Amino acid sequence: MLGHSDFKMRIAALYDIHGNLPALEAVLGEIRETGADQIVVGGDVLPGPMPAETLQCLMALKIPARFLYGNGEIAVLEQLDGRDPAKVPEAYRPVIRWNAEQISPAQHDQLRSWPKVIRLDDVLFCHATPRDENECFTELTAEELLLPVFAGAAVPLVVCGHTHMQFDRWIGKTRVVNAGSVGMPFGGAGADWLYIDGDVQLRHTDYDLARAAERVRATNYPGADEFAGRYILNPPPATEMLRAFTNVHFK
Numbered sequence: 001m002l003g004h005s006d007f008k009m010r011i012a013a014l015y016d017i018h019g020n021l022p023a024l025e026a027v028l029g030e031i032r033e034t035g036a037d038q039i040v041v042g043g044d045v046l047p048g049p050m051p052a053e054t055l056q057c058l059m060a061l062k063i064p065a066r067f068l069y070g071n072g073e074i075a076v077l078e079q080l081d082g083r084d085p086a087k088v089p090e091a092y093r094p095v096i097r098w099n100a101e102q103i104s105p106a107q108h109d110q111l112r113s114w115p116k117v118i119r120l121d122d123v124l125f126c127h128a129t130p131r132d133e134n135e136c137f138t139e140l141t142a143e144e145l146l147l148p149v150f151a152g153a154a155v156p157l158v159v160c161g162h163t164h165m166q167f168d169r170w171i172g173k174t175r176v177v178n179a180g181s182v183g184m185p186f187g188g189a190g191a192d193w194l195y196i197d198g199d200v201q202l203r204h205t206d207y208d209l210a211r212a213a214e215r216v217r218a219t220n221y222p223g224a225d226e227f228a229g230r231y232i233l234n235p236p237p238a239t240e241m242l243r244a245f246t247n248v249h250f251k
Contacts, residue, residue, distance in 0.1 A: 009037045009120060009196070010034065010036045010196065010197045011120065011123070012031045012038075012040070012193060012196075013040045013042055013125065013179045013193060013196070014027060014039060014042065014182050014193050015044065015180065016070070016161050016162065016164055017046075018044055018045075018046065018072070018181070019046050019050045019051045019099070020048055020049070020182065020191075020216075020231075021057060021215070022212035022215055023191040023205075024057060024182055024183065024191075026207035027182055027191050027193050028061075031063070031195075034195060034197070036195070037063075037064070038064050038065070039063050039064070039066070040066050040068070040125050041065060041068070042068055042070070042125055042126070043071070043072065043161065043162075044072035044161070044162070045073070046072055046076055046099050046103075047075070047095050048183060049221035052104065055103060055110065056107075067110075068125060069115070069127065069133065070133050070161070071133045071162070073114065074133065075088050076096055076099050076103075077112060098221065098222050117130055122155050122156050122157060124155045124158045125160075127160065128162035129149050129160065130152070130158065131149060136162065136245045137163070137245070137246070138165060138167065138242050138245050138246045139165070139169055139178075140242055140246045141246050143171055146171045146176075147171060150176065151172070153174055156173075157176075158176045159179055159194060160177070160178050161179050162178075163241070164181035164185055164186045164241070165178060165187060166179065168200065179194035180194070180204075186236050186237070186240075187235060188235070190209075191207060192204055192205075209232055213228035213233050
């Protein structure tokens with residue numbers, strides 16, 4: 001367990017916002033009450049229904065913030081470079097194209113400047129795993145499959161996201177915590193995030209889901225109805241997504 005003698009900064013970690021501005025606004029309201037010293041945004045700010053507005057909100061933060069990229073940012077940047085993202089299924093490429101069209105040149109540059117990992121004191125922040133922003137693992141993935149993935153982390157704590165489900169587990173001598181998803185959580189509706197204040201706290205924020213769904217449906221996002229219905233109002237059950245993600249990239 002991380003103790004107060006091990007880690008001094010108060011850090012809020014926000015992952016997988018996916019352009020869900022109403023969820024982000026609700027979480028930021030709670031973060032302001034915590035007295036956080038730092039925010040880490042752990043990738044996949046986009047794609048989603050309000051990409052430009054979400055980036056604008058994050059860039060206007062009064063609390064110091066650091067950003068790393070996820071597979072979502074990689075896909076949008078590939079699209080901006082004139083290439084259809086190879087790792088994105090054809091059915092989802094219109095969403096990537098739309099997101100690439102929404103953000104400004106200054107926001108393009110911001111995305112390109114984000115690193116793959118961030119280390120703050122004894123905590124390593126990455127999107128999926130320290131070596132690959134696309135790898136999927138869950139609380140159920142066998143430890144022996146993950147030991148070589150985290151062997152080189154050289155920190156007592158790794159914070160990740162990507163699979164949109166919170167967990168807190170040990171992989172060898174490394175504590176690995178998934179912050180969950182602010183904008184598209186699997187399991188209970190709302191917004192999931194993480195707060196470090198001496199030790200790790202998995203947080204959940206409730207917000208006005210019906211109003212958020214209305215705001216999403218008012219955009220011209222290609223998947224607005226699906227996003228509002230499936231990812232805000234009625235998220236997929238965690239059990240369903242655990243079956244989909246466990247061991248998918250570690251066979």
